[in-house]
Amino acid sequence: MTKLSVVRASAGVIDGSAASADLDLSAEVCVIGSGAGGAVVASVLAAAGVSVILVEEGGYFSTADFDMHEAHTVPKLYQESMQRATADLAISVLQGRAVGGTTVVNWTTSFRTPEDVVAHWATKHAVGGFHHADLVPHYEAIEARLSVHQVDESAMNRNNKKLYEGCKSKGFAVAPTRRNVYQCMQTGYCGTGCPINAKRSMLVTLVPDAIDAGARLLFRCRVDRLESSAGEITSAQCTLLDASGYGVTGKRATIKARRFILSGGAINSPAVLLRSGLNDNGLVGTRTFLHPTIGVTGLYDEPIEAFYGAPQTAASHAFAHRGDDVGFFMEAAPGYPVLSATAMPGFGASHRRLMETSSRRTVHIALAIDGFHDDVPGGTVKVRPSGAPLLEYPIPPRLWEAFRTAQRRLAEINFASGAKEVTTLHDPPVTATSDKDLDRLDAAPWEPCRVGVFTAHQMGGCRMGDDPKSAIVRSEDLRHHVLKNLHVIDGSVFPTSLGVNPQESIYGLARLMATRLAGR
Amino acid sequence: MNRRSFLQRGLFGGAVLLLGGGGLSLYPTRRVASPTRPLRVLDDRGFQVIAAVAARVISSPDADPGVLAERIDESLSRLPAESQHDLAGLVGLFENALPGLLLDGRVTPFTRLDAAAQDRALESWRDSRLVVRRSGYHALRRLCFVAYYGDESAWPGIHYKGPPDVKGFSHDDSKAGTPGWIAAQDQAGAP
Numbered sequence: 001m002t003k004l005s006v007v008r009a010s011a012g013v014i015d016g017s018a019a020s021a022d023l024d025l026s027a028e029v030c031v032i033g034s035g036a037g038g039a040v041v042a043s044v045l046a047a048a049g050v051s052v053i054l055v056e057e058g059g060y061f062s063t064a065d066f067d068m069h070e071a072h073t074v075p076k077l078y079q080e081s082m083q084r085a086t087a088d089l090a091i092s093v094l095q096g097r098a099v100g101g102t103t104v105v106n107w108t109t110s111f112r113t114p115e116d117v118v119a120h121w122a123t124k125h126a127v128g129g130f131h132h133a134d135l136v137p138h139y140e141a142i143e144a145r146l147s148v149h150q151v152d153e154s155a156m157n158r159n160n161k162k163l164y165e166g167c168k169s170k171g172f173a174v175a176p177t178r179r180n181v182y183q184c185m186q187t188g189y190c191g192t193g194c195p196i197n198a199k200r201s202m203l204v205t206l207v208p209d210a211i212d213a214g215a216r217l218l219f220r221c222r223v224d225r226l227e228s229s230a231g232e233i234t235s236a237q238c239t240l241l242d243a244s245g246y247g248v249t250g251k252r253a254t255i256k257a258r259r260f261i262l263s264g265g266a267i268n269s270p271a272v273l274l275r276s277g278l279n280d281n282g283l284v285g286t287r288t289f290l291h292p293t294i295g296v297t298g299l300y301d302e303p304i305e306a307f308y309g310a311p312q313t314a315a316s317h318a319f320a321h322r323g324d325d326v327g328f329f330m331e332a333a334p335g336y337p338v339l340s341a342t343a344m345p346g347f348g349a350s351h352r353r354l355m356e357t358s359s360r361r362t363v364h365i366a367l368a369i370d371g372f373h374d375d376v377p378g379g380t381v382k383v384r385p386s387g388a389p390l391l392e393y394p395i396p397p398r399l400w401e402a403f404r405t406a407q408r409r410l411a412e413i414n415f416a417s418g419a420k421e422v423t424t425l426h427d428p429p430v431t432a433t434s435d436k437d438l439d440r441l442d443a444a445p446w447e448p449c450r451v452g453v454f455t456a457h458q459m460g461g462c463r464m465g466d467d468p469k470s471a472i473v474r475s476e477d478l479r480h481h482v483l484k485n486l487h488v489i490d491g492s493v494f495p496t497s498l499g500v501n502p503q504e505s506i507y508g509l510a511r512l513m514a515t516r517l518a519g520r
Numbered sequence: 521m522n523r524r525s526f527l528q529r530g531l532f533g534g535a536v537l538l539l540g541g542g543g544l545s546l547y548p549t550r551r552v553a554s555p556t557r558p559l560r561v562l563d564d565r566g567f568q569v570i571a572a573v574a575a576r577v578i579s580s581p582d583a584d585p586g587v588l589a590e591r592i593d594e595s596l597s598r599l600p601a602e603s604q605h606d607l608a609g610l611v612g613l614f615e616n617a618l619p620g621l622l623l624d625g626r627v628t629p630f631t632r633l634d635a636a637a638q639d640r641a642l643e644s645w646r647d648s649r650l651v652v653r654r655s656g657y658h659a660l661r662r663l664c665f666v667a668y669y670g671d672e673s674a675w676p677g678i679h680y681k682g683p684p685d686v687k688g689f690s691h692d693d694s695k696a697g698t699p700g701w702i703a704a705q706d707q708a709g710a711p
């Protein structure tokens with residue numbers, strides 16, 4: 001029995017905001033970022049007896065912080081307080097920032113990487129270092145550790161049931177999801193930090209495992225730059241952040257290690273390399289993928305209460321493979337008040353009318369599968385003068401087409417489930433009251449900042465592949481092609497998006513790679 | 521912040537130059553509300569503009585534009601430096617750069633327009649052919665909604681009963697739910 005409260009108080013846990021002097025630390029391995037990738041690597045290496053220091057920019061929170069109140073939790077748990085966005089503000093970027101990374105706020109949907117995606121990487125992106133079969137034992141181990149299991153259909157909330165039943169009556173393939181939860185009481189607030197530790201996030205599983213096995217954790221510590229000489233990283237140069245997470249203390253940390261593992265997640269890991277001037281082949285930050293996401297909201301006579309109940313218990317991959325057209329998959333999203341209000345179109349009285357009926361509305365989303373078509377190359381991460389990352393993501397015509405088709409399918413699903421009205425997230429919105437109106441949705445303006453587009457799945461930017469001219473890290477061990485003691489192990493190494501929610505793909509790949517490193 | 525650096529950095533990296541205008545108006549900004557504490561990011565003029573925008577964006581009798589503007593000022597402090605500067609700049613431009621809203625041959629600041637004209641100003645940014653104006657509209661709108669709907673006083677109005685009571689349900693064990701842990705619990709006859 002490993003008490004979380006005991007682990008948090010152990011001597012190996014260092015709060016960077018409380019340091020009264022600059023810190024000088026060293027370990028055999030320094031892992032940067034404690035999310036899906038970093039926590040797995042730190043726990044595997046620490047268990048193998050390697051001395052590990054795990055560095056995290058965000059805070060170390062617990063159920064005491066997770067009060068299910070967006071105004072209290074979002075500034076603590078999300079990058080830029082959930083105000084991160086693409087340069088033109090056309091795509092809102094939801095991404096976590098805390099011990100445990102984005103897994104602290106994710107919605108627990110668990111998929112293995114589709115086999116055809118791993119095969120596509122091998123043929124199109126020179127990923128020769130592993131096959132699907134190599135990943136399977138690692139998925140199994142993670143699934144056991146994180147209590148991943150299929151949800152019970154009868155436990156679906158009404159928001160998911162409308163999606164599920166609507167898909168069934170339209171003949172669109174749909175299935176209950178698998179979730180990494182144990183004794184979940186279905187509060188619905190996965191997105192603001194699980195209030196009862198039912199979600200088996202990295203915060204309550206592999207980060208404690210790593211600390212238990214002797215890893216040290218330094219939080220409120222942002223790695224600004226990696227210093228290198230003679231083809232090797234020599235140290236990580238860091239800024240210590242204050243307890244709010246948004247200011248600096250004026251103190252710094254220097255971390256020396258024999259090996260560095262960059263696990264800051266997409267957007268953030270490329271930014272560390274760019275700030276460090278480590279971009280020999282000019283590809284760092286390119287091919288950043290988002291599963292760009294659009295939504296509709298269906299209005300019903302009965303209560304839907306999309307804020308209560310497990311947020312994502314049904315998923316449809318009926319349109320994931322569309323040949324020359326970009327595929328998409330369809331899921332539900334939780335309707336917390338601020339999340340709903342910022343997604344709903346308009347302002348003043350028209351917006352207010354949508355909000356006043358929000359408890360009778362579904363929130364259904366379609367996630368476009370970017371990176372598999374030559375003319376859907378994703379976005380590019382740059383750094384601003386302050387060092388903060390900036391993502392540019394021009395939306396190409398094929399993606400707009402996918403959005404348009406997906407929105408129509410989502411609307412059809414809602415009408416099949418009995419919706420009185422379906423509203424798009426265009427501004428001004430387009431409203432339909434039956435299938436007959438759906439041509440109107442097709443005619444809606446599809447341009448940046450005329451329709452809400454979101455991402456909760458950032459991938460790529462440090463892609464793996466065995467050709468140094470077209471990749472950042474090689475695929476056998478995710479080691480940097482040039483820097484011999486630097487590995488990137490997180491969602492940023494994927495050479496395309498995934499077509500499924502990413503967490504388990506990252507866990508599985510990270511565990512395979514960490515196991516290979518531990519054996520050296 | 522000087523205009524040059526603002527334009528170089530751009531609105532979140534975008535080309536704010538396209539917004540045009542932005543010079544000083546002949547009319548001063550109208551005072552809409554008074555901050556009750558020192559502002560963190562906005563200057564007083566920016567505060568007035570944001571309060572005036574919030575009064576139009578949030579259509580609810582209980583909304584207090586001054587309170588919302590204070591919350592927005594606070595939330596801006598959590599953005600990267602460039603975004604803070606850009607937003608402060610955006611607010612200044614919004615106050616004065618409103619092509620098509622010429623009265624007496626002069627540009628009337630947003631804060632001095634009547635409510636209907638303020639709504640038209642917001643709509644003209646929303647419907648603009650320039651992405652940067654549309655971005656600006658969305659940035660302003662978003663800030664207001666975060667400030668208003670984040671507070672529990674707004675919840676009854678949208679029939680949201682708030683989070684459930686979870687007292688006594690929390691696990692304090694990193695191994696909870698793993699196969700070995702479940703077997704041990706079963707043996708011990710735990711719940």
Ligand SMILES: Cc1cc2nc3c(=O)[nH]c(=O)nc-3n(C[C@H](O)[C@H](O)[C@H](O)COP(=O)(O)OP(=O)(O)OC[C@H]3O[C@@H](n4cnc5c(N)ncnc54)[C@H](O)[C@@H]3O)c2cc1C
Nearest residue numbers: 033035037057101102107108109223264265491501502503
């Ligand atoms: C709202 C939401 C819901 C989601 N729902 C699901 C879901 O249901 N299923 C699913 O599979 N996926 C879901 N995801 C996505 C999934 O959680 C992420 O894809 C995954 O956690 C990414 O793992 P990662 O290791 O790449 O990065 P992260 O988990 O984001 O971890 C990176 C960590 O590194 C830290 N860091 C970054 N840069 C630095 C630095 N310079 N110095 C120090 N620390 C740094 C960050 O603060 C962060 O904590 C969701 C995401 C969101 C936002």
